[in-house]
Amino acid sequence: MSTPDFARHRLFVDAAFRAGADLPLERDQSNYLLNVLRLKANDAILVFNGRDGEWLARVAPEGRKQARLVLDRRVKEQPPPSELHYLFAPLKHARLDYMVQKAVEMGAGTLQPVITRRTQVSRLNLDRMRANAIEAAEQCGILGLPRIETERPLEAALAGLDPDRLLIFCDEGQEQDSPVAALQSRGPAPLAVLIGPEGGFEEGERRLIAARPNTLAISLGPRILRADTAAVAALAVVQAVLGDWASR
Structure with missing residues (x-):
């Protein structure tokens, strides 16, 4: 490199x-x-x-x-595009700007906003998201820009994932076992990471996510993280264990 x-x-x-x-x-x-x-x-x-x-x-x-x-x-030369999908409940204004920038810095190749029952924002400014992605790429030596998808309801976003893609569900209700150990139990696969809204997923949504085949629920530790902080924590541990940090 x-x-x-x-x-x-x-x-x-x-x-x-x-x-x-x-x-x-x-x-x-x-x-x-x-x-x-x-x-x-x-x-x-x-x-x-x-x-x-x-x-x-x-x-x-x-x-x-x-x-x-x-x-x-x-x-x-242009590197291959990142295959890491990042699914997230949109936040308001500056915190969404921060989340997009950090997701790009952490190597997300697709940004998929997901509308949940507790999502704060139902309509997004995709041009603003793209501008934040470009700014992060310019500052961090990144050559590829992520695909920025339009917002989708949670059920539709889950259905849109390829069955072979491992969905890593950052579940606030998960037992506080080591996320590293949980990830190490899985082999190489295309990856997606799902972060919920402030206040977390409702119980019915958690059951819907858990029912998807090829889904792994992990804990992000003993502390309650804001959604934008959880994005950085989750993408870091996933990249370190199963993503391009590990492959290098």
């Missing part, structure tokens, strides 16, 4: 990449490069589009408020 180049700024640009291509930038991106970072003509920056790897590009200002980038060469 190559070390990310944190000495250079990174920018997501949703365009096709090829050597020598000119990439027009949106006005806010131009402002960020020229007036926030104060980059000058021919300064280097790293760019990615979620498909074609990471490229070195040169800044080409067009006046004080507009710029484009000229692609130089590819410096990293």
